[in-house]
Amino acid sequence: xxxxxLAVGTDRPxxxxxxxxxxxxxxxxxxxxxxxxxxxxxxxxxxxxxxGPNGAGKTTLxxxxxxxxxxxxxxMSLLGYPVPRHxxxxxxxxxxxxxxxxFHRHLTGRQNLQxxxxxxxxxxxDRIGPSLERVGMQQRxxxxxxxxxxxxxxxxxxxxxxxxxxxxxILDEPMNGLDPAGMHEMRDMILSLVSEGRTVVLxxxxxxxxxxxxxxxxxxxxxxxxxxxxxxxxxxxxxxxVQIECSEPERAGALLRATPFGGHIxxxxxxxxxxxxxxTGRDVVAEINRILVEGGxxxxxxxxxxxxxxxxxxxxxxxxxxxx
Amino acid sequence: xxxxxxxAVSLPPPVPPALRADHRGSWVPTxxxxxxxxxxxxxxxxxxxxxxxxxxxxxxxxxxxxxxxxAFAPKSYGPAGGYQIYSNLAAxxxxxxxxxxxxxxxxxxxxxxxxEGMFRHLVVTGRSRLSLYLARIPAGLAIVVPxxxxxxxxxxxxxxxxxxxxxxxxxxxxPANLSLTGFRTWxxxxxxxxICDFPYQGxxxxxxxxxxxxxxxxxxxxxxxxxxxxxxxxxxxxxxxxAAAVKALAEQIAVQDYADYKTQFLYPSNTxxxxxGLWLELEAVIGFIVGLGLASLLGQRTVSVILMFVLEIILTxxxxxxxxxxxxxxxxxxxxLATAHLEPSALPLPFGGGGGPGGHAANLVPESTLVAVLxxxxxxxxxxxxxxxxxxxxxx
Numbered sequence: 001x002x003x004x005x006l007a008v009g010t011d012r013p014x015x016x017x018x019x020x021x022x023x024x025x026x027x028x029x030x031x032x033x034x035x036x037x038x039x040x041x042x043x044x045x046x047x048x049x050x051x052g053p054n055g056a057g058k059t060t061l062x063x064x065x066x067x068x069x070x071x072x073x074x075x076m077s078l079l080g081y082p083v084p085r086h087x088x089x090x091x092x093x094x095x096x097x098x099x100x101x102x103f104h105r106h107l108t109g110r111q112n113l114q115x116x117x118x119x120x121x122x123x124x125x126d127r128i129g130p131s132l133e134r135v136g137m138q139q140r141x142x143x144x145x146x147x148x149x150x151x152x153x154x155x156x157x158x159x160x161x162x163x164x165x166x167x168x169x170i171l172d173e174p175m176n177g178l179d180p181a182g183m184h185e186m187r188d189m190i191l192s193l194v195s196e197g198r199t200v201v202l203x204x205x206x207x208x209x210x211x212x213x214x215x216x217x218x219x220x221x222x223x224x225x226x227x228x229x230x231x232x233x234x235x236x237x238x239x240x241x242v243q244i245e246c247s248e249p250e251r252a253g254a255l256l257r258a259t260p261f262g263g264h265i266x267x268x269x270x271x272x273x274x275x276x277x278x279x280t281g282r283d284v285v286a287e288i289n290r291i292l293v294e295g296g297x298x299x300x301x302x303x304x305x306x307x308x309x310x311x312x313x314x315x316x317x318x319x320x321x322x323x324x
Numbered sequence: 325x326x327x328x329x330x331x332a333v334s335l336p337p338p339v340p341p342a343l344r345a346d347h348r349g350s351w352v353p354t355x356x357x358x359x360x361x362x363x364x365x366x367x368x369x370x371x372x373x374x375x376x377x378x379x380x381x382x383x384x385x386x387x388x389x390x391x392x393x394x395a396f397a398p399k400s401y402g403p404a405g406g407y408q409i410y411s412n413l414a415a416x417x418x419x420x421x422x423x424x425x426x427x428x429x430x431x432x433x434x435x436x437x438x439x440e441g442m443f444r445h446l447v448v449t450g451r452s453r454l455s456l457y458l459a460r461i462p463a464g465l466a467i468v469v470p471x472x473x474x475x476x477x478x479x480x481x482x483x484x485x486x487x488x489x490x491x492x493x494x495x496x497x498x499p500a501n502l503s504l505t506g507f508r509t510w511x512x513x514x515x516x517x518x519i520c521d522f523p524y525q526g527x528x529x530x531x532x533x534x535x536x537x538x539x540x541x542x543x544x545x546x547x548x549x550x551x552x553x554x555x556x557x558x559x560x561x562x563x564x565x566x567a568a569a570v571k572a573l574a575e576q577i578a579v580q581d582y583a584d585y586k587t588q589f590l591y592p593s594n595t596x597x598x599x600x601g602l603w604l605e606l607e608a609v610i611g612f613i614v615g616l617g618l619a620s621l622l623g624q625r626t627v628s629v630i631l632m633f634v635l636e637i638i639l640t641x642x643x644x645x646x647x648x649x650x651x652x653x654x655x656x657x658x659x660x661l662a663t664a665h666l667e668p669s670a671l672p673l674p675f676g677g678g679g680g681p682g683g684h685a686a687n688l689v690p691e692s693t694l695v696a697v698l699x700x701x702x703x704x705x706x707x708x709x710x711x712x713x714x715x716x717x718x719x720x
Contacts, residue, residue, distance in 0.1 A: 066448050068720040088349035091450025098448075102441025106368055115364060115442070118356035119449040119456070121346045125356070160445055 016080035019044045019168045019199035020065065025074035027057075027064050027223075034060040036223035038074070042201055042216075044167075047194045049214035049231075050203040051313060057223040058203045059099060062172055066096050079167055092121070095161025096170040101153050105146035109137060109156045112145060117163050124163045131162035136185065150177030158189070169193060170201045175209055187213050211309035219316055227316055231309060238312050240280045245271035245301040246292060255295045256288065271301075348450050353459035357451075361463035365433055375425040375467075379475040383417055387482045394486075405486030407589040413479050414600045415671040419607055420636065421475070426468045426608040427632035430615025433460045434711060435625040438718075447720040457620065457715045461708075464612050472608045473601065480597050487591035495521050500590035504582050511578030518574040522581050592670075599668040607663050610703060611636070614659070617707030621714045636660060644688055645673075655689045659703040662696035664688055 020042035027035035034057045042048045052058045063069045065076060067087050076083050081090035103112040110128060117124035132141045135155040140148070148156065154177050161169050171190075175183050190200050190213050204210050210217060211231060218228035227234060246252050253267040256274065261284060263276040276284065285304050292299050366372065390404035437443040437456075446456055490497040496517045502510060511518040578585075592600070611632065619628040640660030648655060655661060664674055665688060673687055691699075 063719070068444060068447055088450040088452065091448060092346065092348055094448065094450070096448045098444055100441075101445075103445070104364060104436070104440050104442055107364060111360075111363065111367070112442070115360040116445055116449060118354065118360040119446055119451040121348075122356070164449065 016077065017044055018042060018077070019048075019079055020076070020201060022061075022065070022076040023074055025061070025064060025076055026072050027060055027069065028072050033223050035064060035071070038220075038223070038225055040218060040225055040228065042199060042218075044079075044199050045194065045197050046215040047190055047200045047202060047213050049210035049217035050201055050220065051205070051207065051210060051217055052220035054205070056220045058220055059172055060223075061220070062096070062098055062170055062201075062203060066094070066098065066170065067091065068098065093164065093167040094170065095158075095164050095166035095168075096172075097154070097157040097161060097174060098170075098172045100150075100176065101157030101160070103145045103153065103156065106144060108142045108144055109148070109152075109159075110141040112156065113160060113163055116160050120164050123165075127163045127165060128159075131159040134162060134189070135159045151179060151182050154178060154186075155182075158186075166198060168199045168201070170203075172203045173205070174202065175204060175206050183209065207308070207310040207313055217309070219313065221316075235309065235312055240276045241305040242274045242276065242285055242288060243271065243301075243303050243305055244274070244288070244292070244299060247298040247300075251295070252292055252297045255291055255297070259288075259291060261288065349452050351452050351454040351458065353455040353462075357455065357459040358463050358466075361433075361459045362466050364436075365429065365463060365467055368432065371429070371432060372467075375429065375471060379418075379421050379425045379471055380478060382421065383413055383475055384478055386413070386417075387479070387486075391482070391486060403486050403488040405483040405591060406488050407483070407591055410479065410483035410592045411671050413483070414476070414604065415667065415674045418472070418476055418479060418604050419674045422472045422604050422608040423611040423636050424633065425471060426611030427615035427636070428629055429464055429468055430612040430617075431619040431625045431628040431632065433464045433612075434616040434619030435623060435628065438623050439625065443718075444720045453716045454712055457712045460616060461613065464616065465609060468608050468612050469605055472604055476601050476604055480592070480601075484591045489590075491585075491588045491590055493585060493588055494523065498585070498588075500588075502585075504579070507582050507585060508575045508578045511574040512571045515570045515574035518577050519570065522577050523584075524577045524580060526576075526580070596668055596670050600671065603663070603667055606666070606700070610659055610663065610700060613704050614707045617709075617711030620711030623714075623718070647689060652689060656691050656695060657699055657702075659700060661689055661691060662699040662703075665691050665693065665696040666700075 018041050020040060022038050022040045025035055025038040025040070026033065036057070038061060040061070050058055050061075060069070064071045065078065065083070067084055070084075078090035079093055081087075083090050103109070104115070107115075110132065113128045113131070114125070117128055129138070132138045135158050137152065137155050137159060140152060145153065145156070154174060158171070158174065161171075174186055174190075178186055187209065190202065193200055194215075202210060202214055214231060216228070216230045217234065218225050220226070244252070249267050249269070249272050253265050253272050256265055256272070261274070261276065263274050263280075265275075266273045274288070282304070285302065289299060289302055387404050387409075390401065390409070393401035394403050437446060447453065489500070491500045492498075496514075499506075499510060511522075615628060615632050618631060619625055622628050640658055643651075643655045643658045644661040644664055646655075667674060
């Protein structure tokens with residue numbers, strides 16, 4: 001799905017198609033600008049990854065969006081409601097986990113949800129059971145939270161989001177503390193929530209998880225969004241790598257360097273790797289194979305690798321650590 | 325920068341009917357919010373046990389020990405109940421303890437959402453922060469008020485049902501609740517005690533000697549009075565006074581003392597118990613609401629509890645009784661002084677100053693009842709406003 005295609009080119013007032021919309025959003029802590037003139041557009045009905053290195057301002061932006069702290073400048077809206085003017089209406093259909101989910105330790109998971117449901121509409125109370133069941137906490141719902149593991153508190157945090165029947169979920173590092181099976185379940189749950197028409201904003205440093213889960217991403221660095229868009233479109237602009245396992249890697253490298261394909265060739269023990277320019281077609285890979293075979297080199301494996309989100313993330317944030 | 329074009333000028337979506345009826349932005353907390361907040365506080369087992377021990381356990385233990393001691397050695401230990409025990413327990417123990425438990429609970433209610441990370445979840449619901457704050461007040465008072473009432477009820481029950489059967493009036497045991505005629509009759513039957521021990525303003529016409537030479541005793545067959553011991557100076561033998569004259573004198577003294585006798589109680593009256601109960605509840609409500617506001621303002625419990633204890637145990641007694649000319653108006657603004665001025669007059673000064681019925685106010689920094697009421701209202705409203713303001717502006 002392309003988020004860009006959702007933009008409507010008309011000035012006629014209409015219901016917003018953005019689950020989250022910010023313009024010029026800025027938040028300062030003294031001299032430090034944690035959120036710097038952020039323009040963020042999250043389409044409704046998708047899983048949206050919000051990525052950035054530590055200290056980039058991810059959590060601060062979420063806190064500003066949710067009204068946990070005030071913005072110094074800019075405008076924002078959630079589900080079409082301007083915030084903070086219609087904060088109560090906007091948050092009525094928003095569920096969020098910010099930082100590590102913490103609850104009253106002396107109460108059970110169910111009792112904690114009862115407190116949160118009481119602050120929502122009356123129907124929220126009836127959603128406690130189904131929410132606990134959905135996150136797999138039904139069996140432990142009547143244990144005290146003090147006995148919960150980190151992963152169980154994460155699940156309870158998601159259940160706390162679900163009791164509001166949210167159209168928008170904002171999850172800050174929801175995979176933290178989850179074991180591999182738990183991460184798999186969380187991923188499936190996020191996808192199922194999106195399939196129900198809800199929007200999920202996922203802030204995470206686990207790029208692999210984001211790539212598997214999200215349709216679109218935004219990269220934030222030093223408080224500013226430096227890229228955003230559908231993952232497929234963003235990755236389309238990255239280089240293509242071809243990995244080849246073969247006999248005589250040195251000679252294979254020499255053969256390929258003599259060809260006009262260009263690209264950066266690295267020679268290793270099992271074979272060679274070739275980094276080709278973005279947009280390189282499959283016929284080029286076939287031509288590489290042909291050259292090697294005609295050169296008398298045995299090709300055991302040849303694989304075209306699309307750059308991962310992680311590689312792309314490292315490319316676009318490569319100036320990390322550099323002075324401003 | 326962004327690769328996504330912003331959308332068209334957009335309107336907020338229509339508000340769903342369920343949300344419109346929800347009044348989420350209202351400052352009024354819902355019954356469900358109050359009920360769950362009550363549950364959250366009540367299920368703090370350690371805190372609840374501590375509060376019950378302090379406000380009910382300690383007075384009960386004191387009364388149980390007195391009951392047992394009196395049961396096993398009634399001549400050595402007086403009755404467990406009675407007016408004196410009641411007034412001392414109410415003004416000296418329940419007043420302080422009620423405030424302390426209420427303040428502790430208030431500080432807990434005002435800070436735990438923050439310290440335990442629940443505040444953030446609550447804010448994200450979109451519910452008005454003011455209503456989140458206000459929900460704590462009825463929830464906390466629903467614990468504090470019954471707790472204070474329970475402790476005070478135990479004190480009242482013991483003091484009424486285990487009260488002594490006789491009043492100790494100026495050193496003598498006198499039956500309680502006598503009418504003027506009854507008191508006169510009793511005095512005529514016990515002239516020696518009355519003449520020698522009861523206060524009397526006037527001339528005693530009969531020659532009776534009390535004091536170091538022993539009490540007066542009625543002679544055999546009521547024939548006369550023999551004063552034992554030394555005779556008055558200048559006489560060679562003890563004077564003989566008729567029994568009728570002694571009886572008449574005793575009755576005369578009783579009539580004069582009856583007004584004072586009437587103020588001596590075997591056990592507290594219903595009116596006094598109701599007044600005391602309301603006064604103790606007022607003190608507890610103040611403790612809870614001020615503690616709630618202070619803890620919400622500071623964002624933590626321990627410091628708030630310490631400050632509340634210092635206010636109640638150190639500052640209030642000092643500022644209520646020490647007359648400092650240049651700070652007199654500041655002293656009048658102390659809430660503990662204001663509540664002390666509203667204390668039922670039959671109770672002693674709550675800060676240990678004593679003074680007896682009607683007389684304790686003389687030890688306090690002077691303050692009119694109106695000013696006292698205004699000071700209390702100002703503390704309740706002021707601390708609630710501060711706590712609510714901090715809750716509404718705090719980063720979650």
